[in-house]
Amino acid sequence: MSGPIVVDSVAALRAQIRDWRREGFKVAMVPTMGALHDGHISLVRIALERAERCVVSIFVNPTQFAPTEDLDKYPRQLARDLDRLREAGAHLAFTPGVAEMYRPGFATRISVGGPSSGLETDFRPTFFDGVATVVAKLFLQAAPDCAVFGEKDYQQLCVVRQLCRDLDLPVEIIGAPTVRDSHGLAMSSRNAYLSETELAIARKLNVVLRQTAAELTSGADEASAVGEAAQALVRAGFRKVDYVAAREAVTLGPWRRDRDGRLLAAAWLGTTRLIDNVEILSA
Numbered sequence: 001m002s003g004p005i006v007v008d009s010v011a012a013l014r015a016q017i018r019d020w021r022r023e024g025f026k027v028a029m030v031p032t033m034g035a036l037h038d039g040h041i042s043l044v045r046i047a048l049e050r051a052e053r054c055v056v057s058i059f060v061n062p063t064q065f066a067p068t069e070d071l072d073k074y075p076r077q078l079a080r081d082l083d084r085l086r087e088a089g090a091h092l093a094f095t096p097g098v099a100e101m102y103r104p105g106f107a108t109r110i111s112v113g114g115p116s117s118g119l120e121t122d123f124r125p126t127f128f129d130g131v132a133t134v135v136a137k138l139f140l141q142a143a144p145d146c147a148v149f150g151e152k153d154y155q156q157l158c159v160v161r162q163l164c165r166d167l168d169l170p171v172e173i174i175g176a177p178t179v180r181d182s183h184g185l186a187m188s189s190r191n192a193y194l195s196e197t198e199l200a201i202a203r204k205l206n207v208v209l210r211q212t213a214a215e216l217t218s219g220a221d222e223a224s225a226v227g228e229a230a231q232a233l234v235r236a237g238f239r240k241v242d243y244v245a246a247r248e249a250v251t252l253g254p255w256r257r258d259r260d261g262r263l264l265a266a267a268w269l270g271t272t273r274l275i276d277n278v279e280i281l282s283a
């Protein structure tokens with residue numbers, strides 16, 4: 001099977017998508033930062049169920065990294081990514097350079113309210129501005145019918161839904177379940193940073209979250225359950241816990257027992273920051 005068409009300019013992307021539209025094909029998009037793993041590939045599979053053509057963007061977006069974060073060391077492995085996309089049957093890889101996405105003098109920033117407040121934003125204040133701006137650009141460049149985002153980045157998924165609703169972007173957002181390893185660790189490009197010892201600790205994150213979510217469903221007090229979860233993570237070996245928080249699943253407002261909820265966490269292992277989240281079933 002031949003690999004995906006690779007384009008790195010917006011003009012070439014638009015020309016290809018225009019041709020597909022003429023043929024009557026629906027187009028699904030999967031935005032990524034590359035270093036593709038099985039989680040990303042699961043999104044491609046879902047995209048291929050929804051549309052005849054699947055576009056995957058690979059762009060390590062500098063505007064969503066703070067100056068102190070890992071932009072320079074973020075894993076970049078385009079040849080391997082293209083192999084994985086060929087195996088998965090994706091049709092096009094959009095691999096723009098930074099200069100193609102942010103031309104000299106670029107001065108626009110999209111700031112989504114609502115679900116972006118708190119959680120990640122308390123620790124990465126400009127992160128969702130960077131995400132919303134690049135996702136809006138990708139949607140305007142490719143004009144896909146739908147786009148697939150992972151629940152792994154649950155707050156991001158909620159922010160992207162809000163962005164599309166608020167700006168009338170005609171893109172259906174599809175949330176995809178988190179792909180995990182056999183120990184339940186959510187796959188992430190950043191797992192590549194972990195040593196063997198850290199990996200063993202990282203695998204406790206999902207266990208603590210699932211147990212805490214079950215306790216909340218069975219009536220545990222919210223403040224003490226999330227407090228104990230944070231302590232359990234530190235005992236397990238996490239260096240620092242940014243947050244463990246229960247939220248209402250759609251708005252990410254305060255959690256209510258009579259609604260579906262989400263338990264979200266971010267914690268540090270050495271210099272690597274991991275996030276994960278699980279469903280809290282309503283009582």
Ligand code: AMP
Nearest residue numbers: 032033034039149150152153178179187
């Ligand atoms: P990233 O390359 O980290 O920006 O992620 C690109 C997309 O893949 C986002 O929609 C993520 O939520 C999604 N993703 C990352 N890890 C996973 C995973 N383990 N399972 C499902 N989706 C994932």
